[in-house]
Amino acid sequence: MERRRGEALESAILEAAWDELSERGYANLTVDSVARRAGTSKPVLYRRWADKQKLVEAAVVRRNVIQQSPPADTGSLRGDLIATLTELAERRGPFLAQLSLLLAGFFAEADTSYADLRELILAGRRSGRDEIMDRAIARGEIDPARLTPRIASLPFDLLRGEAMMTKRPVPPEVIEEIVDTIFLPLVRAR
Structure with a gap:
């Protein structure tokens, strides 16, 4: 060997x-x-x-850095979000629920959180979410004054929550509801 x-x-x-x-x-x-x-x-x-x-x-x-792929670029905020959330749901959704259970002891022992772990994964790099939001601002689809960090993370947090609560792939109609009914009304330029 x-x-x-x-x-x-x-x-x-x-x-x-x-x-x-x-x-x-x-x-x-x-x-x-x-x-x-x-x-x-x-x-x-x-x-x-x-x-x-x-x-x-x-x-x-390491696993999360390896699995990262660039966010969709469809030419519209709605299209980018639906395509990116769909890919995340199909590729990583069911595992998110499992990962939360597998890491429960880690978070308790290390006195850390998912947010802290996310920062380590990004390591100063821009996230796909940030790229999607910046493109939408440049196209005039988002009012930057309405886009707080919490609101920017909302569609991704809702997808993660849905995957963790149901332990099933997130269906397309739920992704569309997250984008169309919850997220877009909060950020659209008036």
């Missing part, structure tokens, strides 16, 4: 941590189980991450 180093080793460890988290949840994940699964030793993990929390945090951030 070839000895892995650098990025190849780190990638194997983070993939193993993600798999352990997905199968066991945070509470039952151990540094030993991740090391075994990655085919390495605990000291190798501890040289890179101070503890289980930091290891899981790195695995979640």
